[in-house]
Amino acid sequence: xxxxxxLARGLWSEMPVLRVGIGLCPALAVSRTLKNGVGMAFAxxxxxxxxxxxxxxxxxxxxxxxxxxxxxAVIAGLxxxxxxxxxxxxxxxxxxxxxxxxxxxxxxMVIGGMDGGSGQGRAAVVxxxxxxxxxxxxxxxxxxxxxxxxxxxxxxGHRVLGETFNPVSVAALPPGAxxxxxxxxxxxxxxGSRRIGRA
Numbered sequence: 001x002x003x004x005x006x007l008a009r010g011l012w013s014e015m016p017v018l019r020v021g022i023g024l025c026p027a028l029a030v031s032r033t034l035k036n037g038v039g040m041a042f043a044x045x046x047x048x049x050x051x052x053x054x055x056x057x058x059x060x061x062x063x064x065x066x067x068x069x070x071x072x073a074v075i076a077g078l079x080x081x082x083x084x085x086x087x088x089x090x091x092x093x094x095x096x097x098x099x100x101x102x103x104x105x106x107x108x109m110v111i112g113g114m115d116g117g118s119g120q121g122r123a124a125v126v127x128x129x130x131x132x133x134x135x136x137x138x139x140x141x142x143x144x145x146x147x148x149x150x151x152x153x154x155x156x157g158h159r160v161l162g163e164t165f166n167p168v169s170v171a172a173l174p175p176g177a178x179x180x181x182x183x184x185x186x187x188x189x190x191x192g193s194r195r196i197g198r199a
Contacts, residue, residue: 006124010131016111017139017181018188023107026100027140028177034156037144038137039093043086043101045133047078047108052129054078056122072109079105111136139184146180147171 016023023044030036051074058070083101086094094101111132145155151171153161170176 006128007131007134010128010133010135011138012135012192014132015135015139015188016107016132017136017143018185019135019192021185022110023136023139024181026103026107027136027143028174028181030097030100031140031144031147031177031180032151032172033096033148034141034144035093036096037140039086039090040097040100040104041133041137041140043082043097044104044107044111044136045130046082047075047104048111048129048133048136049126050078051075051108052125053122056125072105075108076105079108107136142184143177143180146184147176150180151176 012019014020017027026040026044027037030040051071054074055071058074059067062070079102082104083094086097086101148171149155149160150168153159153165153167168176171180
């Protein structure tokens with residue numbers, strides 16, 4: 001199997017949030033600004049890739065009936081480590097992300113799967129986790145940039161829509177998150193259907 005395939009699946013066909021509709025809770029909650037979206041996406045990607053590396057090792061060391069609990073412990077430990085690092089080195093970002101940092105554990109169980117990539121080579125397993133992490137990052141970046149631009153006229157502190165643009169405040173509110181996610185999911189679905197049509 002080509003190693004590019006598991007990476008491509010996570011980046012496009014299995015892209016969290018916009019293609020398969022998972023990871024929506026933190027995506028909608030933290031995507032008011034691009035900085036928040038990138039911070040959450042980076043933390044999630046780190047946990048996804050690290051868990052894909054560690055879970056197969058744990059699976060070989062424990063009996064089958066204990067694997068589920070051990071996998072949860074691995075993911076929870078990784079999330080705790082990321083949370084502590086963010087608290088130490090990026091306290092403002094950590095405060096912005098709030099309760100949604102611990103929720104990475106739940107998202108990684110769903111987005112990354114907890115099977116450890118059974119039947120796949122180690123490289124394919126890691127690339128699959130990386131692909132899903134990058135897919136989640138791409139979805140969050142698009143959603144965050146759209147909401148911040150429409151809601152404030154700027155992205156990451158830089159004016160992008162001109163001085164005459166009148167910001168739409170609802171974009172920074174929860175209803176704006178749902179509207180933006182729906183529009184982006186529709187656009188991604190349209191692009192996907194056209195690609196299939198040309199194939």
